[in-house]
Amino acid sequence: MSQHHVPEEAVPPLSQVGLKFRSRNASGSGAIGIKPPSMLGKSPCMPISIPRPQFKRINKTNSVLDPISNNVPLWTVAKSVLTEVPEGYTVTRTSRFIPDTDPSIISSRVSNALKQRSVQTEYCSRKAKAICMNAEMIKYHVQLYRGKGSRSDGVVVEIRRLDGSGRSFFQDSKAILNAAEGDYDSCQPRQIKKRSSYGTCDARQVVRSSLHRPVSEISSLKKCKLSTHEEEKKATAEGIDVVTRLLQDPYFDTNVMGMRALCSLLNMQNACTHTVSEASKAVLCGSNSPVIFNSIASLLERGTLPRRGECGSSSTETKKQAEEEKVDGECYGELRNLALVAVSSALAFVEKSEHNRYLLSDEKSWLMTTLIPILVKILDEVESDPHCAYHALMIVKKLCGMSDAVKSLACESGVHRSLVVANSFGRQRCEKIAMESSDLMKSFEG
16 A cells, blocks of 8 residues: 655645644744743752661571570471461461471471560460460461462461451561561560660751650640640549449440550550549549449459449458359450559559558558459469469569568568469560569569
8 A cells, every 4th residue: 555645845834824822922922832941951960878778687597496595495386287278268468478497496486476575375286376365465376387389398377366456466466477587686575765865866866856855845836725733633533434434334345445444544654644643543542433443353352343233332242242153254354454454553653653652551451451462363373364463463563662561461472482483484485474573583582
């Protein structure tokens, strides 16, 4: 097929055609378009120094022993018990494939990471599974699978959440998966570093430290109206009233919300001083809220909440009434753990504020006569509930540091024997319990 060629002479110029364009200048003449200014030329090349990124070196090891204590691992999985991922089963995003590594090494790494993070765990080497629950009552399991096809020489490590919040779970899962590859540096929980002084840090550290200043020193918030003492008192009374109504509700989920709300009122980083002070009084002596005090006392003494008609009376109950009340131990275990957290937070505030030391002055109070034997009993049951035992250990440590009478009473209750049991368990399963129990035993020996 021939192509038609149009000669250049046959195409008239645009000025002869008579077309008008809307892009002309205001006077109607001139070239179409905008001519760039002559001053805008090519910018000279400036040398840019890009610092080399500093990568963190991962210390990987193929040893089956614990890299910290060189003990025999708690979980050893043989290669013969591993199975492939079932057909139709979707592996979660919190999983990782680790090539060319024996499953016994991977399982020992995972058990060491769980020990460092103080996670309550039940191991099953036959099923290559570990059922876990951390300090925030988040439940999940760790499962090992054999790779398929060309990846049969590796192991798939999957962590699946069963119950609880996702924030704490993802922190644990990331540390466990990194440890399964051999990165033990990321197993420890994150700790906030102390702020450096302005004279010994660079500009970047100064910017970071300025973000942690008190609200009264932030220039953009100086014009904001701060709450008055009367407003704080009103908000505190409303918060304690909400906790009281939630604890009196017959439904378990509502009771858990009430205990968590109480722990938030005792958080010195979020609540004001007046709120923490009033919530501490409600927890330790019940002067402003008998319902809160009796609920915590009942949870620690009997493991259950008081009945609806008992909140205004004494929390002690006969053995026959305690046996008649059949409840789900797992559900009330979370409430008991939150009750210990509330007592520990209240004592931490009393320890820092001298004007609230009078709460420990009465030798016939519930703290002196009833709480210490309960804490010693919880320490004896460290294997069944290590999270409650850790909080009980912290409460004993705070009480003994504030009062010599409590220290002597704890010695009479057999706390030294319980500390030995807790320390032995902690060296095998929970590093936090091991460290705190060792410190407390040294204080009793001194």
